Amino acid sequence: MYEEVLRNAFADALNKMGIQNDIDIIFETPKNPEHGDLSTNIAMKLAGTLKKVPREIASELIKNLSLDKNLNEKIDIAGAGFINIKFSKSFYSEILKKLYEFDKNIGKSDLGKGIKVNVEYVSVNPTGLLHLGHGRNACIGDTIANLYEWLGYDVTREYYFNNAGNQMNVLAKSIYARYRQQLDEPDFPFPDDGYHGDYVKEIASDLIKENNNKFIEDNKNNLETLRKFGEVWCFGKIKKTLERMSINQDVYYNEDSLYSEGKIKEVIDEFRNKGLAYEKDGALWLALTKMGLNDDRVIVKSTGEPTYRLPDIAYHREKFRRGFDVLIDIFGADHIATVPDVLAGVKALGFEPGKVKVYIHQFVTLTENGEQIKMSKRTGKNYTLDDLLDEVGADVVRFFLLMRGISTHLEFDLGLAREQSDKNPVFYLQYAHARISSVFDNAETKGIKLEYDIDFSILVHKTEIDLIKKLMNFQQTIETACNRGEPQILADYLRDVASAFHVFYHECRILDVEEKLMQARLALAEVTKNVMKNGLTILGIAAPNRM
């Protein structure tokens, strides 16, 4: 938050020196604390264009710099030309005072006021149960939606519900085979391309419980009924699993409506009118090569059915038409190929593809004792997200799925999550919150109340200053995590805050010290608690008062 002030001061100084340059003035926290609190390499960046030695530029810059002496203890030049800034203690008490005033709203802002964001995630077809990969998608999407919401954007959480397409027929046939196997013919052949998962057997037995042999005849109507039964069964389970992870979406956008409301046809017509669609081999092709891509693709098969690209494009067009300013798609790595096609299609229809942000996450592998556990819907032996939630709980699952960058493959070690769950990093974060709560409980029994007017300048201990340094970055961290679509940035940050608090707690007593100091430390603990609570909430993880 103070960076803005510094940046302006540096820009002014550059102006005074008669240097006009668009170059970004970037401050970073040096790895080595001896180098100060913030550091900039601006002098080195300018060295090339100005044809001057970096250290000379730096010293001239400092001469022209007007900063509040009260808040900045020292500004000096180091190394090849770094400018290092060291803040005074009173700088930190000023900062903490502001953080304390935010109270429970710390981290919130109105940065995105009036901007409509649509975050689409999960969007699993109702043909099976959720597995860990879906869980990753769900947690990332939910957290990104939370981040936007926290920054004041108008967020819609959306699930693209696809109950059309060939995969639903496969499900119907799979259910039918299990139904017959359980009902009257144990050797009834199971389709090769069917869904082998055990849940299909459950669907069949539920079907028998409710309807007995009513659908035993192999005809189109019965298959249609089974298809619908399976869809409702699967989607019910999916929603329940999501609820267990506190994931609730606002809109379930049904792919069917794109057909029934004529949107698919509109898109086809528009492509044709623009000369971007053509017939070949009985199919309709989209001329993606005219839009700079490598290959044209079929959008309507010779059977008359559209391929997945067409409804995907039509769906994105609808999202634009519904008035969203930003469209966010959370996809697994297997969807990577569709992205350029959809973006090209959207652009051809006259919408701005730059407003679509696609976040692709890599896969999750579930391992136990070094061996991989299969999670595929088609291989039968499933380890579902529900199974995992049963074993380790929602907080652990969410944290495990969010603690890594989205673009790396994530290894979920079941043995570790199960056996060592008390050493899980998520408990480290929650423990910090619980510890603070406990301090306030003790304060209450002693009749101590946190006052509003507090003298923060009394906080000068190194661990106190270190903690404040972490706390002041909360807002910026939320923004960065949001802009980059990386929940992991927030997760890492919270671990840092928790660590700084644990160290402070270990070194400094909060209660049973002199009144003014106690008040200031309580306030520091309060700010930490609010940051932990809000940060964990954004990640969708509970902030317990006791552990």
Add this chain to the structure above:
RNA sequence: GCGCCAGUAGCUCAGUUGGAUAGAGCAUCAGCCUUCUAAGCUGAGGGUCACAGGUUCGAAUCCUGUCUGGCGUACCA
């Protein structure tokens, strides 16, 4: 073949708009509880940043090539 993601400590991973001595957790070893929760704190060991070149004051980060793993590359979704 082509495209995307990845390769960093024993393991799992941060760090990549080029910056100062490459970090964390787990694991290993050694310490700290008569005082607000020890699910905590302190310290130690552990590295050819896959490999080979290049760009420059400076490269884990940028460029080229090679190797390894994952995912795509359908008139499946």
